[in-house]
Amino acid sequence: MNYVGEGIKKIDGMGLIKGASSYTEDIALGHNYLTVKLLRSPHAFARIKNIDTTIASKIEGIECILTYKDVTDKRFTLAGQSFPEPSPHDRRILGEFVRYVGDEVAIVAGKDEESVLKAMKLIKVDYEILEPILDFEKAIDHKTIIHTEKPYTSFNYGNEHMRNIAAQDLLVEGDVEEELANSDVVIEHSYHTQSQIHGMMENYIAVTYMDFQDRMNIISSTQIPFHVRRHVSKILDIPRSKIKVIKPRVGGGFGGKQTAPMEIYPALITKVTGKPAKLAYNRKETHTCTTTRHEMKLTVRLGATKDGIINAVDIHGLSNTGAYGEHAWTVFSVVGQKTLPMYRAKARRFYGEVVYTNMTTAGAFRGYGATQGTFALESAVNELAKKLDMDPSLIREKNLVKQGEINPTLNSFVGEKSIELASSTLDECITRGKEMIGWDKKYPMQKISPTKARGIGMAVTMQGSGIHGIDTASATLKLNDDGFYTLLVGVSDMGQGCDTVVAQMAAEILGVPVSKIIVNSTDTDVNPYDPGAYASSGTYVTGNAVIKAANLMVEKIVEGASKILNVPEEDIEFNGESLLLKDGKEISLDEIAYKLVSYKGQNQIMTTGTWGGYTSPPPFIAGFAEVEVDLETGKVEMVDYVAVVDCGTVINPNLARIQVEGGVAQGIGLALFEDIKYDAKGKMISDTFMQYKIPSRCDVGDIRVEFKPSFEPTGPFGAKSIGEVVINTSAPAIADAVANATGVRIRTLPITPEKVLMGIVNAEF
Amino acid sequence: MEIKLKINGINKEVTIKEGEYLQSALKKLGFLNVRKGCETGSCGLCTVLLDGKPTLSCSTLAVRGIGKDITTLEGESVEVAKFAEVLTGEGADQCGYCSPGFTLTVIAMKRELESPTIDEIKHYLTGNLCRCTGYMGQLRAVKKYMEVK
Numbered sequence: 029m030n031y032v033g034e035g036i037k038k039i040d041g042m043g044l045i046k047g048a049s050s051y052t053e054d055i056a057l058g059h060n061y062l063t064v065k066l067l068r069s070p071h072a073f074a075r076i077k078n079i080d081t082t083i084a085s086k087i088e089g090i091e092c093i094l095t096y097k098d099v100t101d102k103r104f105t106l107a108g109q110s111f112p113e114p115s116p117h118d119r120r121i122l123g124e125f126v127r128y129v130g131d132e133v134a135i136v137a138g139k140d141e142e143s144v145l146k147a148m149k150l151i152k153v154d155y156e157i158l159e160p161i162l163d164f165e166k167a168i169d170h171k172t173i174i175h176t177e178k179p180y181t182s183f184n185y186g187n188e189h190m191r192n193i194a195a196q197d198l199l200v201e202g203d204v205e206e207e208l209a210n211s212d213v214v215i216e217h218s219y220h221t222q223s224q225i226h227g228m229m230e231n232y233i234a235v236t237y238m239d240f241q242d243r244m245n246i247i248s249s250t251q252i253p254f255h256v257r258r259h260v261s262k263i264l265d266i267p268r269s270k271i272k273v274i275k276p277r278v279g280g281g282f283g284g285k286q287t288a289p290m291e292i293y294p295a296l297i298t299k300v301t302g303k304p305a306k307l308a309y310n311r312k313e314t315h316t317c318t319t320t321r322h323e324m325k326l327t328v329r330l331g332a333t334k335d336g337i338i339n340a341v342d343i344h345g346l347s348n349t350g351a352y353g354e355h356a357w358t359v360f361s362v363v364g365q366k367t368l369p370m371y372r373a374k375a376r377r378f379y380g381e382v383v384y385t386n387m388t389t390a391g392a393f394r395g396y397g398a399t400q401g402t403f404a405l406e407s408a409v410n411e412l413a414k415k416l417d418m419d420p421s422l423i424r425e426k427n428l429v430k431q432g433e434i435n436p437t438l439n440s441f442v443g444e445k446s447i448e449l450a451s452s453t454l455d456e457c458i459t460r461g462k463e464m465i466g467w468d469k470k471y472p473m474q475k476i477s478p479t480k481a482r483g484i485g486m487a488v489t490m491q492g493s494g495i496h497g498i499d500t501a502s503a504t505l506k507l508n509d510d511g512f513y514t515l516l517v518g519v520s521d522m523g524q525g526c527d528t529v530v531a532q533m534a535a536e537i538l539g540v541p542v543s544k545i546i547v548n549s550t551d552t553d554v555n556p557y558d559p560g561a562y563a564s565s566g567t568y569v570t571g572n573a574v575i576k577a578a579n580l581m582v583e584k585i586v587e588g589a590s591k592i593l594n595v596p597e598e599d600i601e602f603n604g605e606s607l608l609l610k611d612g613k614e615i616s617l618d619e620i621a622y623k624l625v626s627y628k629g630q631n632q633i634m635t636t637g638t639w640g641g642y643t644s645p646p647p648f649i650a651g652f653a654e655v656e657v658d659l660e661t662g663k664v665e666m667v668d669y670v671a672v673v674d675c676g677t678v679i680n681p682n683l684a685r686i687q688v689e690g691g692v693a694q695g696i697g698l699a700l701f702e703d704i705k706y707d708a709k710g711k712m713i714s715d716t717f718m719q720y721k722i723p724s725r726c727d728v729g730d731i732r733v734e735f736k737p738s739f740e741p742t743g744p745f746g747a748k749s750i751g752e753v754v755i756n757t758s759a760p761a762i763a764d765a766v767a768n769a770t771g772v773r774i775r776t777l778p779i780t781p782e783k784v785l786m787g788i789v790n791a792e793f
Numbered sequence: 794m795e796i797k798l799k800i801n802g803i804n805k806e807v808t809i810k811e812g813e814y815l816q817s818a819l820k821k822l823g824f825l826n827v828r829k830g831c832e833t834g835s836c837g838l839c840t841v842l843l844d845g846k847p848t849l850s851c852s853t854l855a856v857r858g859i860g861k862d863i864t865t866l867e868g869e870s871v872e873v874a875k876f877a878e879v880l881t882g883e884g885a886d887q888c889g890y891c892s893p894g895f896t897l898t899v900i901a902m903k904r905e906l907e908s909p910t911i912d913e914i915k916h917y918l919t920g921n922l923c924r925c926t927g928y929m930g931q932l933r934a935v936k937k938y939m940e941v942k
Contacts, residue, residue, distance in 0.1 A: 229888065277889065282924070682882075690927040
């Protein structure tokens with residue numbers, strides 16, 4: 029291997045650090061855009077009785093004000109998912125009802141920000157205020173019904189809108205109740221995971237204009253350019269052939285930009301006025317009016333023998349999707365899909381409901397339900413270990429699914445053929461992680477001083493690599509006339525480095541340095557279809573497509589050269605740089621590339637590979653946390669975090685390591701600080717970085733990462749995914765470390781000093 | 794109101810509104826990589842150097858820049874390139890959106906602190922948030938760049 033496995037620099041890194049114009053805002057210049065802003069609901073739930081824009085429209089510079097009376101009443105979802113979208117179609121562009129504080133009431137466009145802000149103040153809205161639901165545990169069968177109209181659903185996933193249920197799920201194997209009854213020990217606890225803000229540094233932004241072919245151009249910071257094209261086409265009734273979506277560099281996404289929360293508004297303004305339009309969310313809108321992680325309450329029951337053999341895993345979930353059902357069922361089902369296969373048990377079940385509330389809509393977020401499920405299941409396993417007075421690493425040794433085992437819940441959908449776990453080094457990850465953190469020496473805790481204690485804790489988890497049976501990506505390679513290649517992919521690099529990783533894979537097969545491969549992932553007109561950057565699919569799904577395209581390219585070059593040179597194919601050896609002929613002649617790729625496209629060859633070589641997987645091989649991580657707790661204040665300080673990861677073959681160790689470190693840190697935020705607060709009337713009050721605390725570099729302690737590669741037979745060069753799995757272990761490992769340090773078990777995230785201290789005080793009382 | 798600002802050693806004129814911030818004035822002048830991330834002085838993305846000191850341009854009035862040496866990324870191209878080499882070498886560049894403000898702060902720190910400890914480095918940079926990297930790779934790069942062991 030020359031390029032795969034090397035810590036090659038990110039191909040866009042130098043340009044980005046040097047500040048090259050790369051992001052939507054930088055490149056959307058010179059079109060004299062109308063400024064678009066959205067008037068938003070101040071009420072959590074209300075009906076618009078009347079809306080009057082007469083005075084506002086007269087403000088100088090105002091071009092267009094649209095209310096629900098002016099737009100289609102077509103319903104849709106903004107989730108970025110492969111068609112048919114498995115999210116309920118419960119939204120309108122603008123509607124008579126507003127369902128959370130921040131819901132869109134009117135679209136205002138004008139020549140500058142000043143005129144638009146002035147007009148927004150002069151729009152008169154007469155609301156009938158309705159009783160909102162702000163506690164998701166009270167949503168089912170509440171007298172308030174948030175969606176009285178039945179939403180379209182692409183299949184039956186239990187949407188019961190009249191009961192405020194967006195979706196339901198059931199994944200079951202064996203008889204849970206019987207196995208629990210036969211167990212020596214049964215534990216049952218409820219765990220609460222809060223909603224979380226993605227907090228990417230670049231806010232949401234999109235600009236739109238009609239081009240010289242009278243086509244709608246949309247430049248957007250998005251993870252899902254192809255789904256944006258479909259949304260805009262369907263919602264605004266524009267043929268797909270008349271829409272081009274351009275995705276520049278994306279300033280972070282983490283799943284937030286897997287929903288298209290705002291592209292339709294400037295596009296509509298451009299459609300109505302014919303003029304270019306720009307909508308840029310400020311930080312408050314980014315936090316409040318897009319999507320968050322789904323808040324969940326998960327009740328776990330575990331049954332085990334006194335020797336620590338787990339007989340049954342039973343998880344009941346309740347998930348809060350907020351005002352609309354973006355990713356409601358899919359995130360929820362992943363809770364079960366990524367927890368139940370972890371442990372060998374005779375019976376296992378995941379079931380429960382996703383409910384509507386009058387809060388900010390939830391959506392995709394790195395980890396996608398596995399994060400929530402892992403906090404609950406791994407906390408429960410740690411609690412089981414306590415109850416059995418057993419080392420939690422030992423209980424995992426006894427029960428964790430191993431490479432080569434057939435697992436009925438691994439392929440996610442009941443009724444499908446059971447899948448063999450083809451690659452896993454999780455056992456080695458645990459062993460190495462224990463060594464690195466000094467488990468045997470430090471477990472469970474060390475008293476540092478009369479007022480300070482250090483505890484350690486652990487957790488393990490899995491994710492998938494792409495969505496099996498659904499995700500299908502393509503890659504196209506073009507041999508350019510000067511002997512370098514263009515690699516066209518549809519996956520969106522939002523910082524994770526997938527453009528670099530796919531270039532490495534192509535370079536490996538084509539036998540050229542990465543610098544000879546130009547990656548283009550910009551534009552729906554040019555790039556082949558890809559569902560987008562989500563479900564940890566970039567390296568695995570798109571990577572496999574790249575390999576197919578590259579192998580085909582090698583074949584086609586030899587075939588093309590054979591025709592031009594009049595030499596049989598078997599007499600040509602291609603080494604990437606040149607073609608070696610049997611008679612000793614050597615012709616450089618540059619020369620043959622030029623001849624191929626010229627009059628002589630008339631053969632512009634472009635190859636395409638398309639790939640989708642029948643399985644979604646799980647990457648694994650073992651996470652170990654060491655924390656120091658101030659027993660007088662309850663403050664938890666991160667000391668050390670050790671993460672050992674099995675992501676199959678590590679394609680780029682530098683980029684993979686940063687993915688792990690970043691994911692762990694985001695998980696530390698979830699565990700200790702991040703919390704969305706609402707006031708009594710349902711207004712989000714933690715709507716800036718002033719109130720909503722993401723970790724700073726002084727909050728994360730030390731994060732240490734190692735890899736224990738396995739070889740995934742279906743993966744590109746044996747690789748699996750890494751993007752999401754890395755966020756999942758932080759919270760349960762930290763919760764256990766805190767419990768070990770203090771004896772206080774926190775089952776409700778985040779683990780604030782207040783909760784820890786109250787636990788200590790109550791225990792002493 | 795028209796004001797004169799000296800940016801990267803060159804005098805520029807810009808028309809500003811009452812109460813306009815430096816970040817917005819610099820954007821108008823075409824310094825696109827002076828970004829805005831939070832609007833509350835919390836994230837550090839908009840950092841520029843005022844007389845060599847890292848300053849949040851989103852919460853500094855444009856008129857405060859009058860008579861000062863304002864430095865953006867373009868004004869430190871040699872040091873920026875050096876640091877970029879180290880940072881990309883660690884793989885510690887992800888989405889890159891926070892890089893300009895972070896990089897300028899690192900450059901100022903190198904000039905200000907003599908053989909700093911790890912804690913001093915972290916403390917100096919704590920106002921520069923990054924949601925992608927988890928900070929470890931940045932720290933490895935900063936240590937290399939500053940030749941700290």
